[in-house]
Amino acid sequence: MSGGASLRLIGDYVAPMDEALSVHSPGFVDVTDGRVAACGPLSGAPLPPDGAVVSNVGGLVMPGMINGHAHSAMTVLRGAGEGLPLERWLSEVVWPREGRLDPDDVEVGMMIGAAEMLRNGVTTSNEMYFFPEAVAAGVARAGMRAIVGIAIIEGLARFGTPEAQLEAGVALRERTLGNPLVEIALGPHSGYNLGDDTLRSIRDEAIARDMLIHIHVAETPTEGDAVTARTGRTVPEHLDDLGLLDARVLAAHGVWLTESDMRLFAARGVGVAHCPGSNGKLASGIAPVRSMRAAGVPVAVSTDGPASNDNLDVLEEARLALLFARLRDGDAAALGVSDALHMITREAAAALGRNDLGSLEEGRAADVIRIDLDRPEYEPIRSPSDVLGLLVWAGSSRDVTDVWVAGEHVVDSGVVTTLPLDDIRAAGRRIADRIAG
Amino acid sequence: MSGGASLRLIGDYVAPMDEALSVHSPGFVDVTDGRVAACGPLSGAPLPPDGAVVSNVGGLVMPGMINGHAHSAMTVLRGAGEGLPLERWLSEVVWPREGRLDPDDVEVGMMIGAAEMLRNGVTTSNEMYFFPEAVAAGVARAGMRAIVGIAIIEGLARFGTPEAQLEAGVALRERTLGNPLVEIALGPHSGYNLGDDTLRSIRDEAIARDMLIHIHVAETPTEGDAVTARTGRTVPEHLDDLGLLDARVLAAHGVWLTESDMRLFAARGVGVAHCPGSNGKLASGIAPVRSMRAAGVPVAVSTDGPASNDNLDVLEEARLALLFARLRDGDAAALGVSDALHMITREAAAALGRNDLGSLEEGRAADVIRIDLDRPEYEPIRSPSDVLGLLVWAGSSRDVTDVWVAGEHVVDSGVVTTLPLDDIRAAGRRIADRIAG
Numbered sequence: 026m027s028g029g030a031s032l033r034l035i036g037d038y039v040a041p042m043d044e045a046l047s048v049h050s051p052g053f054v055d056v057t058d059g060r061v062a063a064c065g066p067l068s069g070a071p072l073p074p075d076g077a078v079v080s081n082v083g084g085l086v087m088p089g090m091i092n093g094h095a096h097s098a099m100t101v102l103r104g105a106g107e108g109l110p111l112e113r114w115l116s117e118v119v120w121p122r123e124g125r126l127d128p129d130d131v132e133v134g135m136m137i138g139a140a141e142m143l144r145n146g147v148t149t150s151n152e153m154y155f156f157p158e159a160v161a162a163g164v165a166r167a168g169m170r171a172i173v174g175i176a177i178i179e180g181l182a183r184f185g186t187p188e189a190q191l192e193a194g195v196a197l198r199e200r201t202l203g204n205p206l207v208e209i210a211l212g213p214h215s216g217y218n219l220g221d222d223t224l225r226s227i228r229d230e231a232i233a234r235d236m237l238i239h240i241h242v243a244e245t246p247t248e249g250d251a252v253t254a255r256t257g258r259t260v261p262e263h264l265d266d267l268g269l270l271d272a273r274v275l276a277a278h279g280v281w282l283t284e285s286d287m288r289l290f291a292a293r294g295v296g297v298a299h300c301p302g303s304n305g306k307l308a309s310g311i312a313p314v315r316s317m318r319a320a321g322v323p324v325a326v327s328t329d330g331p332a333s334n335d336n337l338d339v340l341e342e343a344r345l346a347l348l349f350a351r352l353r354d355g356d357a358a359a360l361g362v363s364d365a366l367h368m369i370t371r372e373a374a375a376a377l378g379r380n381d382l383g384s385l386e387e388g389r390a391a392d393v394i395r396i397d398l399d400r401p402e403y404e405p406i407r408s409p410s411d412v413l414g415l416l417v418w419a420g421s422s423r424d425v426t427d428v429w430v431a432g433e434h435v436v437d438s439g440v441v442t443t444l445p446l447d448d449i450r451a452a453g454r455r456i457a458d459r460i461a462g
Numbered sequence: 463m464s465g466g467a468s469l470r471l472i473g474d475y476v477a478p479m480d481e482a483l484s485v486h487s488p489g490f491v492d493v494t495d496g497r498v499a500a501c502g503p504l505s506g507a508p509l510p511p512d513g514a515v516v517s518n519v520g521g522l523v524m525p526g527m528i529n530g531h532a533h534s535a536m537t538v539l540r541g542a543g544e545g546l547p548l549e550r551w552l553s554e555v556v557w558p559r560e561g562r563l564d565p566d567d568v569e570v571g572m573m574i575g576a577a578e579m580l581r582n583g584v585t586t587s588n589e590m591y592f593f594p595e596a597v598a599a600g601v602a603r604a605g606m607r608a609i610v611g612i613a614i615i616e617g618l619a620r621f622g623t624p625e626a627q628l629e630a631g632v633a634l635r636e637r638t639l640g641n642p643l644v645e646i647a648l649g650p651h652s653g654y655n656l657g658d659d660t661l662r663s664i665r666d667e668a669i670a671r672d673m674l675i676h677i678h679v680a681e682t683p684t685e686g687d688a689v690t691a692r693t694g695r696t697v698p699e700h701l702d703d704l705g706l707l708d709a710r711v712l713a714a715h716g717v718w719l720t721e722s723d724m725r726l727f728a729a730r731g732v733g734v735a736h737c738p739g740s741n742g743k744l745a746s747g748i749a750p751v752r753s754m755r756a757a758g759v760p761v762a763v764s765t766d767g768p769a770s771n772d773n774l775d776v777l778e779e780a781r782l783a784l785l786f787a788r789l790r791d792g793d794a795a796a797l798g799v800s801d802a803l804h805m806i807t808r809e810a811a812a813a814l815g816r817n818d819l820g821s822l823e824e825g826r827a828a829d830v831i832r833i834d835l836d837r838p839e840y841e842p843i844r845s846p847s848d849v850l851g852l853l854v855w856a857g858s859s860r861d862v863t864d865v866w867v868a869g870e871h872v873v874d875s876g877v878v879t880t881l882p883l884d885d886i887r888a889a890g891r892r893i894a895d896r897i898a899g
Contacts, residue, residue, distance in 0.1 A: 100838065100841065101842065103841065103842065103852070103856065104842070104848050104851045104852050104855070104856070107798075107799060107848075107851035107855075108798050108799065108800075108851075110794065110795055111794050137838050137841060138838075140838050141837075141838040141839060144837075144838070301785075302785065304789075305784075305785030305786070305788055305789050306784070306785060306788065306794065306855070307788075307794050308788040308789060308791070308792050308793050308794040308796070310789065310792070311789060331856070334855070334856075335839075335851075335852070335855035335856040336839050336855070336856040345785070347742075347743070348738075348739065348742030348743060348782070349742070349789070351742055351743065351744075351745040352741075352742050352745060352747065352748060352786070352789075354745070355745050355747070356745050357547065357548050357743065357744050357745040358547055359745070361544075361545050362544060362545065400578075400581075401537065401574050401575075401577050401578040401581070401883070401887065402578060402772075402773050404537065404540065404574060404887050404890050404891065404894075405538065405540065405541070405890055405891045405894035405895075406891075407891070407894055407895060407898065411541050411544075414541045414544035414545075414772075415540070415541050415772070418541070418544075418743070418771070418772035418773070419540065419541070419768070419771075419772040419773040421858060421860050423858050423860035423861070424860070446838070450838065450841050453841050453842055454841065454842045454843075454844075457841075457842035457844055458842075458844060461844065
C-alpha cells in the first residue's frame with residue numbers, strides 16, 4: 026500500500042499514548058497520507074476515510090517506539106570481544122574493526138539494525154555514526170524513520186578535521202531535505218572531545234538550519250575532568266557557555282548530571298537519551314531519571330549501539346529503566362508503567378524535538394505497531410488499561426507482529442517486507458569476518 | 463513419544479552447559495529412558511541408540527533452564543494493583559485475593575505458569591505456595607519438572623498451625639514418591655516468621671527424609687531485626703544455631719547477606735536463589751552475587767512469583783543478574799556470560815542439590831530446549847562459542863521453539879502439547895475476576 030492510501034486499523038486494544046494513557050477497546054486508527062487522521066474507541070467512530078482499506082488486526086495497537094540514541098550500524102560488531110575488560114575491548118576489538126569499515130559496510134550494518142528495530146516495534150531511531158550517508162541509505166531502504174547524526178570527532182585522521190566533518194554533514198542535510206523519513210542531525214561526539222571553536226561552529230550551523238545536535242554527555246564520572254579543570258565548569262555548563270544549548274539538543278546518557286545540570290537542561294529545552302542497558306553492561310552507573318524528569322527534562326529511553334547492549338530492543342530498555350530507577354532510589358514508587366510508556370513514545374519524541382511523532386493523535390505520523398497478546402504473559406486482562414502494565418512488566422518486543430511507518434506496512438506478520446534479510450545477514454557475516462582482520 | 467523411547471537430537475549448535483561451556487557445531491544429544499545417553503560433536507558421534515528417532519532440529523540445543531524460586535500459581539494475580547505502593551499492594555490486593563483462592567484455582571494458576579515457563583525454555587521450577595497438592599497436580603499435567611515446597615507459615619488461620627502444615631507436607635511427600643517429575647520440599651516462609659521449635663521440627667523432618675528446605679532469607683534489610691534483637695544473631699546464624707542449615711537448603715533472595723553469612727552458607731552447602739527482577743521491582747536491593755559465588759555459594763537465577771516480576775522468564779533474569787552485578791560493583795567485569803549461563807543451568811541445579819539436572823552430560827535428565835537463531839539479534843556468529851554471548855546479551859526466551867522434559871516433547875514448534883491452553887487461560891480469567899471480589 027502506498028503512503029498516499031488510506032487505512033483503518035482496528036485493534037482489540039488501541040493505546041494512542043496520549044497524555045492520559047487512554048486504552049480504547051476495541052479501538053481504531055485511521056491513516057491518510059502517512060498521518061493519523063483519527064483514533065479512538067470503535068463505538069462511535071466516524072466513517073473510515075474514503076477508499077480506506079479496513080484491517081481488523083486485533084491485539085494491541087500503539088505508536089511505534091522511538092529509540093533516542095543508537096549506533097545501529099554496529100550490528101556487525103555485535104558480540105565481538107565478549108568478556109574483555111572495557112579498555113581492551115575498545116582498543117583491541119572495537120576501534121581496529123571500526124577502522125576497517127567502509128560506507129558499504131555501514132549501510133549493511135544499518136540495514137541489519139533497522140530490520141531488528143522494525144521487528145521489535147521501533148519505527149524511529151536517533152542514530153549517530155561514521156559515514157552518515159550510508160546510515161541514511163540503510164534506513165531509507167528499510168523504510169524506517171530516523172534522525173541520522175553525522176559523527177563529528179577530533180582525532181580520527183581518516184575523517185579529516187572536525188570542520189570538514191561538519192561541512193560534509195551540512196551538505197548531506199541539504200541533499201536529504203526531500204526525504205520525509207530521514208532528518209540529518211549534527212553529532213559532535215562530546216564536549217570533552219571537541220574544541221571550543223568547533224563546538225561554536227556546530228552551534229551556529231545547528232541554529233541556522235534548525236538541525237538537532239546529538240551529543241554524548243556525562244556517560245562516565247571522569248570524562249569531563251579536563252574540561253572542568255580548564256574552565257571550572259561542568260561539561261553541560263561549558264556547552265551552555267558556548268551557546269550550544271540554545272540549539273535543539275539531545276544529550277545521550279546523562280548518568281552523572283548534577284542537579285544544577287538538570288535545571289540547566291530543563292531551562293534550555295535539552296532532552297536526554299537514557300540508555301540503562303548499555304550503562305549497566307559497561308558499569309557506567311544509573312542515570313538520575315526521576316530527578317531529570319522532575320526538573321522538567323524530557324527523557325527518551327534508548328538502546329545505545331548493539332556492541333554495548335547487545336540488542337536494539339526499546340521495550341526491554343523501558344523495563345530496565347523502571348528497575349534501575351527503583352534500585353537507585355530504593356523506592357518502588359520511583360518510576361511506573363506510565364513513565365516507561367511515555368519515555369518510549371511521546372516523551373521520547375519531545376526529547377528529540379519531534380512532536381510530529383510518538384503518539385496516535387491526529388496529525389502525527391502514522392507510525393503504528395501491532396502486538397500479539399496471545400500468550401500466557403498477557404493474562405489476566407480484566408480491564409483495558411491492564412494491558413499496559415502487562416506489556417511493560419511481562420511482555421516482549423518479540424510479540425510485535427506488524428509495523429507501519431508513515432502508513433506503509435513494513436513488517437507483515439513478523440516479516441520485514443522492505444529488505445532481503447537473508448542477503449543482508451550473509452553480507453553482515455562477511456563484513457564481521459573481514460574486519461576481524 | 464514415550465519417555466522410554468530413544469531419541470537423537472541434532473542441532474546446529476549444541477551447548478551441554480558443561481563446566482567448560484563447550485559448544486559443539488553441529489552437535490548431537492542422545493536420549494534414552496528420559497536421560498542423556500551421550501552428547502557431543504556430530505563428527506565422531508557414536509551410532510544412535512537402537513531404535514532412536516533422529517531429529518535434525520537445527521538452532522541451538524541446550525539443557526532446559528532452571529527456575530530456583532517461584533510462586534508460579536500467582537499468574538492469576540499478575541498485574542493486579544499495578545502502581546500501588548508496596549504495603550497497600552500487599553494488604554489491599556495480594557493478601558485478600560490469595561485468601562479467596564481454593565486448590566482448583568491454584569492448580570489452574572500453576573498450569574498457566576507452567577505453560578509460560580515451558581514456552582520460555584524453563585523445564586524445572588522450585589515452587590513454594592499454598593495448596594502444594596494442587597501445585598503438584600498442575601506441574602504434573604504440564605509434564606514439567608518441579609520441586610514443590612509446601613508453604614509453612616505462622617499466622618494464616620485457614621491453613622492451621624505450622625505443625626499441621628508440616629505434617630501435611632510430609633504426608634504429601636510420601637504420596638508423591640512415585641512421581642519422577644515432582645519432588646516435594648518443605649517451604650518454611652522465613653526464619654523471622656516461624657518459632658524456634660517449628661524450625662527445629664522442620665529441620666528434623668528434612669534431614670530424616672532428605673527433603674529440600676526452601677526458605678526466604680534476607681530479602682529486605684530490616685525483616686530480621688526482631689530475630690537479631692532477641693538472639694544477637696543474623697537470621698542465617700540463627701537458622702544455623704537451630705541446626706537447620708545442616709539440611710539441604712535453598713535460601714531465596716539473600717539480598718542483605720553479610721560476608722559472614724555467605725561463608726556460613728558456603729560451609730553448610732546452602733544454595734541461594736537470586737531474583738533480580740523482583741528485587742528491582744520491589745526496590746529490595748541488589749544481592750551480592752559475585753561475593754556469594756566467590757565464597758563458594760551456588761546461585762540459581764530465579765524469577766520469584768509473577769505478581770512481583772511479572773513474568774517467568776529465567777533467561778531475562780540471567781541478563782538482569784549481569785547488569786545488576788556490574789552496577790552494584792561499578793565493574794564491567796563483575797559477572798559475565800559464563801556466569802549467567804551456569805546460574806540458570808548446572809549451578810542452579812547444584813544450588814537445589816539436584817545434580818541430576820542442569821546439563822546434557824551423560825546420565826542427567828533429558829530436559830532439553832531448542833532455540834531458533836533465525837533473527838538479526840543472533841548475527842554475527844563467527845565461531846560456535848559466539849552463540850552463548852549472543853543468547854545472553856541479545857537473545858530472548860521467546861525464541862525457544864521446542865522443549866523436551868525427560869525426553870518427552872512438551873513444546874513442539876511453540877505449542878505446548880500437554881495442556882489445553884485456551885481453556886486454562888479462560889479459567890484463569892474467571893478466577894482473577896472472582897478473587898478481585
